[in-house]
Structure formats: structure tokens, C-alpha cells
Amino acid sequence: MSRVAHHTAEELADLKHRAPLLRLDGVTKTFPGVKALDDVSFDVRHGEVHALLGENGAGKSTLMKVLAGVHRANSGTIHLNGEPVEVNSPLEAKARGIVLVHQELSLAPELSVAENIFLGSLPTKRFGLVSWKRLNAAATHILDRLGVKFESYDRVGDLSIANQQMVEIARALVFTPKVVVFDEPTASLTDAEKVVLFDVIAGLKKEGTGIVYISHRMDEIFTLSDRITVLRDGQTRGTLNTRDTDEDGVTRLMIGRSLDKSARKAAPEPGPVALEVKGLSCGDLFRDISFSLRRGEVVGMYGLVGAGRTEIAETIFGLRAKDGGEIRIDGAPVDISGPPDAIRHGVALAPESRKEQGLVLGMNCRDNMSLSQLDAVSRGGWLDRGAEQAIYDEYAGRLSLKAPSWRTPVRNLSGGNQQKVVLGKWLGVKPRVLIVDEPTRGIDVGSKSEIHALIRRLAAEGIAVLVISSEMPEVLAVSDRILALYHGRLAREFAAADVTEDALVQAISGL
Amino acid sequence: MADTLASLRRYMVIPPIWLFLLACVAFFSVLTDDFLAPGNFTNILIQTSTIGIIALGMTVVMINGNIDLSVGAVVALAASLSVGLQDQLGTLPAVVVGLGSGVALGLLNGMIVWKTGVDAFIVTLGAMIGVRGLVFIYTGEQSFFAMDFAYSDFGMSTIAGLPTLAAIFLVFAAIMHWVMTATVHGRNAYAVGGNREAAEHAGVRVGRHMVINFMLVGFCAALAGVTLSTQMGASTPNLGRDYELWTITAVVLGGTKLAGGAGSILGTLGGVLTIGVLRNGMNLMQVPAFYVLVVMGVILIAVLFIDARVNRRGAGELRL
Amino acid sequence: MTKLDIQSGQAAPRLGVPDRDALRETLQKQGILIAFALFLVGFSLMSDRFASWDNVSTVFRQVSIIGTMALGVTVVVITGNLDLSVGSLLSFATVLVVDLHDQIGPAPAILVMFAATLLIGCVNGLLVGYGRLNSLIVTLGMLSAIQGLTLIYSGGQNVDIADQEGTWFAVFGRGFLLGLAVPTLIFLGLAVAFHVMLTRTSFGRRVFAVGGNPTASAFSGVRRARVVFSAYVLSAFTTACAAVILGSRVMGSQNNVGQGYELLVLSGVILGGASLLGGSGSIPKTVIGVLILGFIQNGLLLMGYPYYAQWLVTWVVIILAVWLDVASKRGAFFTRTS
């Protein structure tokens, strides 16, 4: 393996005027019922971070999968270093130095971190024996670079999602790749890990690697990228120099209009308390949590990953047994035995992990949406398809879901659109108390503000909403009050009017 | 070195089935006199060696997310060939042909699963029926008998006090344990079963990998057929019926997931021995034939039940 | 703001011809039907008896036992579980109903048999549903236990109905209604009922959800244990129905009549495209799967091959049928896996 020579700054500047490292021309890809890519062209230069932007379902992941040999395009060409190449399988892509860090985790849970990182190219001794020494040394070397807190021999299935994402990223660093594609790498990373990732990207850049970066987070795009290409409906809408444009310009290209940032209406007078939690505790996951939600109110819950927010939500939803404290709904103490009971009490939880907890991937969009309210859409056990369709139509519309048809299995939707189905499924319940856990993970900026508006509107209709989020702008944008969690305890409560970013950061860091 | 140890340690974890095995051994030792006799243990080892050898290969195939229902028929085919061809070819070449037939059928199964994408369950179910047909075509319904009594004497011989067949089983188990924990191929089996797409994207040649595993289980089944026929000095066309179900049961009891991605040879060994000990113990206790069936069924379920209680996760688990 | 290379013009309208797509989608999913049709044509060409009404109705009658059982097993498989106990449960139920027939009369015998069989279904359901135990081992254990129970009950003796002509019990296996055999009617009637249940009721939806993703269904308020429990009871129910047909058809029973049926039934279900991983499957396709099995056996017999040659052909046909099915969904004959 020859390392790519380091370039001086001048050389790098010069590179921009050279032939691109990678060029995709006229790529078209259709799935049954969808033209996911329509004559897309795109190029990446040495040492460049090229951001790929677009709404959910615009075709970003598909384009990168074509590049990485996962999908075969209907037509189009790929040039690497000016040479036309065929990429018919992931293996071929790898051999040509093209690495894709997938949007969806693709790890083998039973294997160790090191084995996952070197999957497909484990170092060997004689007789096909794994050389554990070299494997772990090499893996540790990469992990040190990423500054992670787990060991190379830990079982991947035991890691948190964020850490699994780090393993996925570590994979990209095994060989000196020519092109690395990051597909929404930060969707489940914390700030600390993000910093590490950006360092890694900077390092790759210095080595002359071409980088494609997909994200829905504008701040990241503008921090990292040199150029931005916007996809819309499977077509290229344009490529811009990052320093020549701004968020608004890109957004307009992406969704055809500017974002209405003033979506936040004045909060109506909140109604009576719908949910009250007193001294709720569960093992060492969280202790002594007390708060209340009023009808018509949106409360944000903010904290670091592992602060216990999800567990609190799960406990309220009856998925965990509490070992102390009390939950009241509309003033009456309740003992919720499980989700069916919770739903009966008017509590809904849109979970954070869409694939594991949110969706039946093989089931179509409509049926997924109505799954949380089967009793409501059936009479005497008989399904009322009209009622189901009505729910689907309403929330597909309100969330601008992009699906070929209601019959499409959610497996075939883009990541962001899958998340929309999860939301639609729980918004449709019209609960008294709605808990949404990381509601906009992987959702494009346009839809994100629509979802925020929708949450506000639901509150205005008299629902009490708890929004769990790791994104400060989101919490700030939607909440009337904010609960800051630190290490399983309620650190502070803020009113939206007098919260500052600094105070919030301090509160969740235990300061 | 420390790293190597640490990374190896988790592959040496004792699977829970061994606890039940111990419990069963204790139970029968108390309730029957003959159970603890050394001759009895070698008996159990011989009796479990057939299913056991197949189970070793089945474990690998199941870890990588497939299944092989044709093993019982392959047992019959390999036994028939290795006994039936002795007159023409001589003993050793006949055995080689028998073993080869298993590998060849494994290759066929594997290639079909790989190239057509048809589920292994269907492919090997077809083979389970069809290979039995091959056996009947070859044997013309007849049983074969090894004129060479050395053949059956081999099945009864011992090495250093250990019956040869038991020794073959244990040595083979050790080899397979090593393959699954220390070789690239073994580790890839977990990757392919745990997340096939991921393995494919990472450049594991999934198709070839699966074919090799099918050949391996085919070889194991054929080897079991050969050892079984040395026990009998003969072969019968109906040999190995139902073996697929008992093999899979032993493997699953040992902790291998039906869906793939997890499992171990050690666990399988425990599963195989548990079933063997149960059968043997009930024989010694002279449980009447009809009741053996009931007791066997109930114990299988009880093992699972206790296992689930013992392994119940703590407070971290969701109430689903 | 410098635009480097913005494309001109509006985005072209997306390719979307829903009707044609829906049609193609539907056609694509019918690979198994095409396979079935091909075999029927093939057999008809090779044997002039094959395509006769007599023969077709005979095959329907013959598959009705396995077919009826396959309906319940389909539900279990869709929930992501297995039921290997149906074979020995069939033996148990048949021995019971036949034996009781002469002792307490047909109607009470049927009632008692259904009660006992459903009870065993409940045990399966409790263990797999509420106990969350591995369904393969539970039902295999039950296979063995039920076999033992049957033998203990009958003392290992065959059971027979003495008065075969005079009992109305004969109608289930031997009767005809409107020119159709009663077993066929029971099978197809139950198939329609099960199909409606799976596609039109909330229970059916829950069955698919639980099999597709148990965790997500639990988060959605579906009671997994209850659904799985019900699936096993349904499986026991269809097995009991099959036992009535079998007992009446044969007017007697051996203790092992259902031996090996578990795999036969399961093959029918899997041939119909249900996945062992759960979440997919359909009654009409299970019916087709079972019919394929029945027609293969019948067709090969009519052609007069020796039985082992039939086994070889069965091998090829089963794989070809499913291959055609998966190939049509994939749009290619071979996989791209390296």
C-alpha cells in the first residue's frame, strides 16, 4: 500500500485547478416506482471536502452507494484519477480506495471492535490464523487516533450507538483511502466525538484524500466543506463554493424557498397539568426526577448521551419498571404496565431508534403508521382501511413524506423519510401526552422546521409535549420550558424566555 | 500478549448449557448406580459422537445464518458408499469416496444457496428428500454389510482407553473450536451471520464463505455416516432419519442462534452431551419407552426454561 | 454568489406511472404462481390423466389435511416462530377422536378432541409467547412429549371405528357437497377465513408486526405474548380440523400417522414464500405451496416413476419453484453476491 504523498499548501491550492480525483457522470438509478437518481454528475478533488446536500429522499445515499458498488447504476460513468473505472461490488470499490461510512450502521454485533474494523481483511499468520497481536495493535492505533473510551477487544453489540458509529468511522481509516464518503456520520454522535471526527477529516484532507460529506446540519457543512452540491429529486441542482454562499442560499436551492425561522409563535396560556412525575427513580439509570407537563405546553429535555433521558421516557411509557416515585396523568396517579396501557392513558412515545424500536421495516408505510392505533382504526377487530388511509394521507402530507406510494415497504425509504413515518405514527395517536425522543434525527432542514411547527401546533391543540433532543437549537426552537439533565438527575429547569446557551451547557455538564 | 489474552478470553466463556449438563450428571449419579461407571461415560461419548460430529459442522453453518436439513440423508449416503464400495475399491478408498460424497453434496447445496439466493432451508430440505433418493438408487433398497470385520472392529477399538470414535469426535470438536475462534474463516462466519450486508460491504466473499461451510457440514455428516457404519459394520438406506432435527436441537440448546451471528462449538458440545446424558440416564433408570418420549420432551423445555430464568437480564432490560 | 454549474431549467417530473408499476409489482411477486402453472402444464403434457377433473379433485382432497394444518402454521411462521409439534399433535388428535368415537359418540368425541388439542396449543403458546422460549426447541420437545402421550393413551395399539358405514362422522373425510369433497371444502373454507383474518383484521396486522419487528411492535402497544399465544392456538385448531378429516377419511388411526408431517407442512408454508425469520407470508401462497407439493407427488406417481426417482424430481422441483419466485422478485436469475 503506497501512501499518498503529503501536499504542501501551495500544491493543495493548485490541485483545485487540476483534474478531479473522482468524477461521476450522468448517473441514473431507478428503483421500482422511483427514479432515485436522474443524470447526476458530481466530482471530488484531491484534499477536498465536498458536501452533498438535499432533502430526505433526494438521492444522496443512493448516489454514494452507486459509487461504493452497493447499487449498480442504470447508466453513468465513474472516473477515478481520470481513468474510467467499473465499480460492481463493494469489494471492487474498496480495492480502488473508495470507502463508504454508511448512514445505517453495518457492523457484526458478536465480533470485537478490532474484528469489525478489519472485517474483510483481518491480518493473518500461517494457516489463515488471525494474528490477534497485529489486529489489536492496528485497531488500538486507529482507536487512539479517535480518542474513544472503549477497547479494541470489546464486543461491538455491547457498545452504545454513538460508539458503534465511531467503530464505523474507524473502518474508513484502515487503509489510506483515495475517497471517503461520510453519510450522516454525526446523526448519533455527541459533541466530543464530533470534534474528533472533524480532526480526522482534517487529517485525511491533508493527505490529499477526497471526502464526500453528507449531513443535514448546516453548521457542520459550513465548517467543513470546500464545495457544496445540492441534490433535489434525484437531480443535481448545482454545485457551489462554500465560501461564496450561505445557509439561506443553499436552503433555497435545496427546498426551493427560504426557511421561515420565525415559526415560533407566542405560547398560548398553558392549560392544566397533564403529566406529573414525582421523584421518579430507576436503578442507577436516573434518580429522583420530578417535573410536570401542562396541556398546550412543549417542554424540552436536554442532556448528554447517557444522561438517562430515554430511560425516563421509557419508564413513563411503561417499558421499564420504576423503583421509586410517582406518575400522575391528569392528576390521577397511574401505574402503567406497558405500552398498551400507556396508550390507553393517552401517553405516546416516538422512540429514538427508528430501525429497532420505531418501524417494522418490511411493512408498508401506511400499516406502520396505523400500528400504534390499531384499536382506533378497527371496529370489532375489523380494520377500517378508509380510516387507515386517512391517517396516512394526513400525516404523509403534514410531514411531507416522500414515498413512492403507501404500499412501499419502509425499508425502501430514505433514512429521513423513515423517521417521518415514525413521527407520523405517533402524532396520529392524538395523545394527551406526547413524548418524542430525538424527533428530527436525520431529517432535512426544511422538514425539520416543519416538524417543529407541527409540534407547536399539536401543543396548541391541547397536547402536552415532551421533546427529548441532543441538539441545542432544536430544544431552543420548540420548547416553552427546558429540563436539563445531568447523570440521571434533573440539574436545572429553565423557562424558554430566560435560557441562555451557556447556562444550558453548564447545567448538562454538571457545573 | 495481554491484548491477545483479553481478546481470547471472551471466546472461552463457558456456555450456560454446561451448567445443566453438570446438573443432569449429578442427578443421574444420585439416582442410578451405573451412571458413574467409567464404561458408561465412554458409552455416552460413543453414542453422542454421531450427532455430535454433525452438530460441529451444523454449528458453523447456523452461525453464518444458514441451516442444513440434508445431513441425515448424507449420513446414509456416505455410510452406504463407504460400506458398499469396499468390495470393489478396498476399505480406505471406499471411505474416501463416502466422505467425498458429503463434501460434494455440500458444495452443491452451497452453490445453489449462493447463486440462486434460495433460502438454505428450502435448498437443503429439497436435498434431504433428493439425497435419500440417491441412496435408494445406489443401494437398490438394500443394506450393505462390511465383509471386512476389521471395519467394524475399528468402530469398537480404543485409543489409550478412549473409544476411537469418541476420540475422533473430541479431536474434531477441538479443531472446530479452534477454527471458529482463531481463524479468519471462523471469525467471518460470525460476521456473515450477524450482518450479512456489512460483511459483504467489508469485502468478505460471502458466497464462497457459505459454500465452504456447506462443504464442511457435508463432510461432518459424511464422517458421522462413516463412523456410524463402522459401529455397525454395515449401512442401511434409512440411516440418519430425524438426525437433522436432533442435531439442530443440540446446536440451539448450545446457544447458537437460529438467525445466525452467535454461537459456539463449546456450547454445541454441551448441547450434544446433554441430550446424550439424558437419553442414557433414562435408559439406566429403565423409564418405559413411551414415557421416555414424554420425559425427553419435558426436559428439553425445562432446560430452556431454567436457562431463561438464569440468564434473565437485570434492571437494564426493557419490559417488552 | 458564484454559481459554478447550476443546471438550467426546472426539475423534470419524476417517473411515476403508478398503475403500470403496481401491475408489475403484483406480477413480480407471483413467481411462485408462474412456477406452479409451469409444473401443471408440464405434467399435463406428460400424463393425459393429470389434467382431468377427477384427478384434480383427488389431489385437492389429498392435500386438504396438510393444507389445513399449513394454515395455522403459516400464522405461527409469520410471527417469527416455528411449530414442529403439529405432526405428532395430528397423531394425538386423530387417535383421540377415533378412539373416543366408539366410546362416547362422534359429537362428544370431536368436542373432547378439540378441547385437548387446543389445550396443547395453549401450552405451546404459553411457553413460546409468555415464556419467551425458543420455539424450535419448545415445539420439538412437544413433538416428543405428545408422541409419548399418544402412545401411553393408546397403549401402542391402532384404533379403529367399528361401524364405518353408519356414522355421520364419515362426512368430514368422505362426504361430498355440491360435487366437491368435504375435506376440500373445509380446507378452502378455512383458507378463506384465515386469509381474511390475516389481511382484514387488526389481529392479522399484529401477527405481521410481531414477526416483522417484535421490539417495534411492543413499542407500538402490540402485546407480543398474546399474539404468539393466539398463533399457537390457531395452529392447534387447524391441526384438530385436519385430525377430523384424517380420522374420518381413514376411519382409524395409527399412533404415528402424523410423523414427518411437521416438515412437510413447513415446506408448504416456506414454498409459499413465508420467511422463517417472520413478518412475511400469505395464505393464498401457502395454499399454492401445498398444492405444488401435492401435485408433484400426484404427477410423478401418474407418470409411474419409482418412488426414489420421485424424490429426486421433488428435490429439483422444490428448488426450481422457489428459485423462480426469488428470481422474479430480484429481477435476475443469479445473485450478485461475491
Add this chain to the structure above:
Amino acid sequence: QDTIRVGITQNNVGVDSYQTTYEQAFIEAAEADPAVEAVVLDAGGDVARQIGQMRDLIQQDVDVIVIWPTNGQAVVPVVRQAHQAGIPVVVTNSQIAEAGFDFIASFSGPNNITQGQYSAQMMCEALNGEGQIVQISGQPGYTTAIERQKGFEDELAASCPGVEILETQPGDWNREKSQRVMENFLTKYDDIDGVYSGDDNMGVGALNAAKAAGRDGIAFIGATNFAVGYEAMGRGEYWGSVYQSPVEDAKNALATAKAVAQGEDVPFLNYFDTPKITQSNMDEFSKPVF
């Protein structure tokens, strides 16, 4: 040493009434005889298990072993082992392979070849030497099935060339399976004059199929007369069979074993009588208990 310890390993008790009745009769006979103590084992149809049981019996050093072979070839080596250990072996019900003849003291049981021949003779008689028949054989690969089929086919070819076997298919000793096979035969052949089945259980299945299809005038001949077959014969629907009593079988085996153990001379092939039973002579026989 006063009592004789007889160890028996049976084929597959419970799989059909014959074997079950045999076992009961054997146990009863042993209990009735104060000079005999019996160790009764069942191989459950599994050759490997039967070999294990043989070894156990050798280990226990019983005075004589009775074996109902699950397979005539596969048990030869272990029978040889017993022989070498000085334990006489009596084979019961179905014969072992010729290679093992040197190692056994005696065979006690029916002659399946003869039974096949009897059936062929009855078939010839029923059809007056002229006609087309089908055959439903037992489970493929099992000695009894093979021997009966062989006896039947050879005798028919030799002494009754006018009767032609259209086709043979296995019915696996299963009445329902045989019913299905017969239904297909009926579709396939417009003209069937007779049906030979490997036992009455299957024969009655075939009869069921013919009755359901309304096809009269078919002569049904079976073997191992079962109660259902006996009754059908009484109704005039079943032509004939071979009478074989499991009780006789069991008693014969025990008596042979006892004699062998006591060092008496016994004939090597100790067949017990299995006469033809037809509609005309059935009154001479009591209805089988199974």
C-alpha cells in the same frame, strides 16, 4: 443358577399394534414362566440405539439375547460380538443377513418370503390366473417389506404369468399414505383387478380409496391380518391375507431362547406357522386383537 436371564431388544414398539402386542405377549409369557427373567428393551427403530442396547446386554452378561433386528445387515457385527462373548443370540421376527448366520443360535419367526408367496397364490386364485394388479409395499428399505415383495413377485412370475403387476409404490405401513397411493392408481388405471399390499393396514387404506371411488370387483390381498382386515373380510370386501399372530411370534421366540439357553437342540430356522386366511376359511381363526 436357577433362572434364565433373557434379554430382548425389539425393533420399534408402538409404531404398530403388532409390535406392541408382541411385546405384551413376550412380557406375559416371561412372567408366567418362573424359570425365566426378562430384560426388555426397545430400539425405537434406530439401528444405532439397538447396537447400544446389544452392548448393554452383553455387558450385563445375560444368558441369551433375543433380537428383533431394526436392520438385518447392520446388527451382524454386534451379534458377532455377542457370539464371541459366549452369549447365544436368537433372532426374532425378521431375519438377519446371511453373513451373520454363523453367529446366531436360531431364528424364530414368520417366513416373510413364504408369506409373499402365499399372497401371490391367493391373488392368482382370486383372479383365476388372469388380470392386472397393483402392489403397495411397506416402508422402503425395511427387511419385512423387501422380503414380502420379493416372495410375492417371484411366485407370481413363476406360477401365475397371467397376472401382471402394473405398478408398485410404497405405502410406508401407513393407512392414509396407502389410501393416497391407491387414489392415484385409480386415476391412472381404468382397469385394476387386484391389489396386493404389504400388510392389512395398508390394504384397508387401499380398500377405502376404491370404495370412495365406487370401483367394485377389485380383489384385495394383504399380509399380517389386522382386525380391520378381518372385519372387511367378514363383509366380503377383502379377499384374503396371511394370518400372523404376534402372540405366537412372541411365545415362539421365548421358547426358542429358553431352549437355546438350556443347551437344547433347536432347528436353525424355527419358523412358526402363518397360514393363509380368506373369506372362506376365516371362521377357523379368531379375530386378531390388533
